[in-house]
Each structure stands twice: as C-alpha cells, then as structure tokens.
Amino acid sequence: xxxxxxxxxxxxxxxxxxxxxxxNYSYGATPYLFWYVQSxxxxxxxxxxxxxxxxxxxxxxxxxxxxxxxxxxxxxxxxSVHWSDAAxxxxxxxxxxxxxxxxxxxxxxxxxxxxx
Amino acid sequence: xxGVTQTPRYxxxxxxxxxxxxxxxxxxxxxxSWYQQTxxxxxxxxxxxxSETQRNKGNFPGRFSGRQFSNSRSEMNVSTLELGDSxxxxxxxxxxxxxxxxxxxxxxxxVT
Numbered sequence: 001x002x003x004x005x006x007x008x009x010x011x012x013x014x015x016x017x018x019x020x021x022x023x024n025y026s027y028g029a030t031p032y033l034f035w036y037v038q039s040x041x042x043x044x045x046x047x048x049x050x051x052x053x054x055x056x057x058x059x060x061x062x063x064x065x066x067x068x069x070x071x072x073x074x075x076x077x078x079x080s081v082h083w084s085d086a087a088x089x090x091x092x093x094x095x096x097x098x099x100x101x102x103x104x105x106x107x108x109x110x111x112x113x114x115x116x
Numbered sequence: 117x118x119g120v121t122q123t124p125r126y127x128x129x130x131x132x133x134x135x136x137x138x139x140x141x142x143x144x145x146x147x148x149s150w151y152q153q154t155x156x157x158x159x160x161x162x163x164x165x166x167s168e169t170q171r172n173k174g175n176f177p178g179r180f181s182g183r184q185f186s187n188s189r190s191e192m193n194v195s196t197l198e199l200g201d202s203x204x205x206x207x208x209x210x211x212x213x214x215x216x217x218x219x220x221x222x223x224x225x226x227v228t
Contacts, residue, residue, distance in 0.1 A: 034216060043206055044219040102172045104217060106159040
C-alpha cells in the first residue's frame with residue numbers, strides 16, 4: 001500500500017528566509033507525486049505535480065520540488081518565503097497503474113508559520 | 117473555467133440525523149472523488165465516481181454513500197450521523213485517473 005510521511009508537523013521561518021518541507025513516500029514503483037496547500041477553512045490548492053521526466057518541477061507561487069527516487073523523497077522548496085505562504089502543506093502520492101491510481105494518499109501535513 | 121464548487125459550505129446536524137452534500141466538478145471533468153479531513157485522521161479517501169458509477173471506495177462504514185449524476189455532479193450522503201463524523205468533507209474532480217485532482221472549498225459538517 002502506498003503511504004506518505006511528512007516528518008515535520010510544524011515549521012517556523014522568518015519572512016525572506018528559504019524553506020524546505022520534507023516528504024517521503026512508499027510505493028512499489030514511481031508514483032505520481034503532488035504538493036497541495038491549504039489555508040485555514042479552505043480547500044486544497046495544487047502547488048505542483050510530478051508525473052515523469054525532469055525530476056525538478058516548478059509550481060505556482062515560486063515553489064519547486066525535487067523528486068529523488070533513491071531517497072523516495074519529494075521535498076518542497078522556496079528560496080524566499082512571504083508572509084502569505086503561511087498555511088498547511090500536504091504531500092500526496094497516487095499510484096500510476098492498476099487499482100492504486102484512483103485515489104490520493106496524503107501525508108499528515110506540515111503547518112508553516114512565517115514570522116515578520 | 118469555474119472551479120469545483122461544494123454546497124453547503126457549513127452544516128450543523130444532530131446525532132442520528134442524515135445529511136447530503138453536493139459537489140459540482142470542473143466542466144469536462146468526469147471523475148469526482150470525496151475525502152474526509154479531520155484533525156486526528158487527516159485526509160482520508162471516501163469514494164470515487166466516474167460516469168455515474170462508483171469505481172472505488174475507501175474504508176468507511178456503509179452509512180457513507182454517494183452518487184453521481186449524468187452531468188457529473190455528485191452527492192454524498194451520511195446517514196445516522198455520529199459525533200465522529202464532524203469533519204471537513206472535500207470533493208475533488210479530475211479529467212481522468214492519470215491526471216491531477218482539483219479540490220473544492222469543502223463542506224464543514226458539525227454533528228452535535
């Protein structure tokens with residue numbers, strides 16, 4: 001069964017500092033990988049996705065993520081954080097074949113606080 | 117293109133009642149999935165519909181059900197509500213299984 005681990009429950013950074021949110025997944029092959037962001041009381045907004053090809057993917061709002069097969073990781077990065085980036089971030093995995101390709105499996109999320 | 121819409125946004129029900137939530141997918145999207153989000157369990161998959169057929173179901177009791185209409189709109193129903201059903205219910209739509217899912221704003225259900 002596929003699974004996702006986000007080791008950091010809560011991260012605090014200063015505005016303008018760099019950010020890296022960690023994500024490790026478990027899946028038998030190369031899965032589809034996603035990062036979503038959720039502001040309080042809102043739904044999930046897709047930041048970026050990895051399906052295949054270039055392992056460094058660019059997303060919206062200046063975010064990027066790097067797929068590392070050897071480490072089963074898909075870490076999210078941003079070079080300079082803005083106060084509006086404060087939210088909860090979810091990493092998700094979806095199988096790419098057979099009976100596992102219909103649902104997203106999410107990590108528990110990382111809450112990002114941005115200090116002025 | 118309009119995003120995924122969910123109605124109502126907020127709902128308060130009493131234990132033992134039933135509730136129906138509605139989801140309208142992005143135009144052209146034929147697959148609709150439902151997720152439950154709680155502080156304790158996080159985001160969990162409920163079920164997925166495609167072309168009016170439930171293709172997949174998560175590990176939830178039979179009190180949770182759903183359906184999809186010919187225009188791809190979907191509803192989910194929870195019968196005999198329990199306090200533990202209090203959650204944010206999220207609907208997501210996608211063109212097909214091999215594509216990303218787009219989420220609606222959710223319906224916040226509170227059971228008292």
